């Protein structure tokens with residue numbers, strides 16, 4: 001982990017030096033692709049830990065907030081049927097997906113920007129709003145893709161610590177907004193903390209801040225919010241506010257390996273991101289057709305949330321048994337403090353076949369465990385009891 005910090009610092013130094021000058025597109029892309037591994041939420045070392053050494057003997061894959069209850073039968077059937085036609089670009093099919101998402105979100109089609117997963121859109125927004133030294137107000141910690149991309153092109157991050165309950169401090173984030181702010185990035189429910197802000201509080205925040213700066217609300221986990229989709233800030237977009245809502249099929253739909261995400265915003269806001277996005281051209285035909293089959297499959301979505309909830313109760317039981325104090329989770333993962341160095345904890349859990357992640361903030365090591373199948377939560381509980 002030490003190595004990765006050093007590399008990140010080196011990257012920061014390099015990009016800050018470059019940020020003074022106007023960044024033209026070819027040089028910007030050349031730079032981001034050469035450092036690409038640093039921009040996504042895991043370092044090369046972390047990836048090696050999980051993917052290359054960790055495959056054999058894995059009993060519980062609980063490090064990436066995937067959803068093992070998906071994809072749905074309908075999505076799988078759509079993928080299977082799409083394969084024979086996959087020599088064709090999915091032009092019409094993509095347009096149909098865009099129409100279906102627009103109808104689902106209650107906006108017109110020009111309010112939707114598709115991406116191969118939301119990371120692609122977080123990158124587009126990070127670059128669009130971070131270049132030329134734009135200041136981005138974020139929570140600390142937060143999901144760090146957009147912030148890293150922004151920093152990579154010379155953007156400045158204004159970090160507001162979460163409170164002691166690991167809640168985002170929206171009031172302090174609002175106070176940090178000034179004339180130099182190019183974007184406010186918030187996540188609800190929040191990764192990595194698992195905490196949530198009520199729908200009303202988030203909409204009030206968006207309504208008051210968006211007259212000063214655009215607000216980007218990452219709603220990757222919104223379906224797991226206790227208020228469900230009514231917690232969404234889509235209504236702010238529908239009212240024409242300066243708000244970008246980002247969603248992904250990777251979580252509740254179980255599409256992490258299929259790669260489909262989208263942003264919902266006013267066309268003029270999407271226009272700022274489009275030069276750095278493929279506009280959905282990078283979605284494969286199977287992914288497009290699977291998403292079209294899944295987008296409004298309410299029965300599957302509620303089953304997916306329900307299964308996650310049942311596994312979460314098992315997890316809480318295991319944490320309680322070892323006296324761990326969990327931060328109440330409103331997502332498909334949970335965070336709890338550990339009395340051990342994070343890397344040591346990860347290695348010991350891995351020895352037992354359980355893959356989780358760790359963070360250090362507020363002078364405390366934390367474990368983030370994704371909610372998986374029941375057998376995975378049982379494997380986690382058993383390993384935890386042996387490791388702590």
Ligand SMILES: Cc1ncc(COP(=O)(O)O)c(C=O)c1O
Nearest residue numbers: 117118119143191220248250261
């Ligand atoms: C808050 C948040 N946003 C976005 C993403 C990116 O997901 P994807 O690129 O799979 O859509 C993740 C992934 O874990 C996430 O936690």
